[in-house]
Amino acid sequence: DADVTQTPRNRITKTGKRIMLECSQTKGHDRMYWYRQDPGLGLRLIYYSFDVKDINKGEISDGYSVSRQAQAKFSLSLESAIPNQTALYFCATSDPSGGPPNEQFFGPGTRLTVL
Amino acid sequence: AQSVTQLGSHVSVSEGALVLLRCNYSSSVPPYLFWYVQYPNQGLQLLLKYTTGATLVKGINGFEAEFKKSETSFHLTKPSAHMSDAAEYFCAVSSVSGNTGKLIFGQGTTLQVKP
Numbered sequence: 001d002a003d004v005t006q007t008p009r010n011r012i013t014k015t016g017k018r019i020m021l022e023c024s025q026t027k028g029h030d031r032m033y034w035y036r037q038d039p040g041l042g043l044r045l046i047y048y049s050f051d052v053k054d055i056n057k058g059e060i061s062d063g064y065s066v067s068r069q070a071q072a073k074f075s076l077s078l079e080s081a082i083p084n085q086t087a088l089y090f091c092a093t094s095d096p097s098g099g100p101p102n103e104q105f106f107g108p109g110t111r112l113t114v115l
Numbered sequence: 116a117q118s119v120t121q122l123g124s125h126v127s128v129s130e131g132a133l134v135l136l137r138c139n140y141s142s143s144v145p146p147y148l149f150w151y152v153q154y155p156n157q158g159l160q161l162l163l164k165y166t167t168g169a170t171l172v173k174g175i176n177g178f179e180a181e182f183k184k185s186e187t188s189f190h191l192t193k194p195s196a197h198m199s200d201a202a203e204y205f206c207a208v209s210s211v212s213g214n215t216g217k218l219i220f221g222q223g224t225t226l227q228v229k230p
């Protein structure tokens with residue numbers, strides 16, 4: 001079984017719709033991250049969470065919100081989707097207990113298309 | 116602010132040839148350095164990382180990278196390419212201060228291996 005799972009794997013939606021992408025992990029890691037990947041731009045950090053009560057904005061948080069429902073679950077929401085949010089979205093986890101630098105473990109990604 | 120530049124968005128080599136993927140970083144203090152690989156339809160997987168100490172780092176699948184502080188570089192090499200190495204490769208950095216674990220990624224380089 002995969003340690004970091006993302007649902008859905010693919011989603012097509014329309015402009016203005018609200019959409020939620022979910023991430024679950026069985027690694028027991030405290031830290032979780034959401035990235036988006038665009039061709040030629042690499043991965044960019046949207047939000048990150050150090051624990052259930054500690055959520056932080058990344059470099060491109062506008063238009064997105066997150067919820068950390070439990071240590072194992074971290075959801076990303078687009079309140080009103082727009083076409084330039086079409087991208088591949090990745091969730092990642094890391095364990096800071098071993099000291100830096102902490103390897104991040106990635107889910108398989110969600111491909112989102114906003115029409 | 117830290118940044119990462121990968122020279123060449125696409126690199127094509129013949130099977131058995133040397134693989135060289137270039138990465139340069141910009142940082143006031145040498146950061147932690149990583150190379151990740153993304154196979155088609157999969158998440159990212161860590162190839163190797165540099166923290167401190169020996170500047171030549173060996174990773175999985177025969178890859179290695181050398182940290183050169185004077186050149187602010189962390190190029191990835193493999194002596195002999197295999198067809199299975201075809202993938203997208205990302206260089207990333209993480210600040211040595213603060214232990215946030217946040218990664219800043221380069222734009223990515225797609226490696227094509229020709230028979």
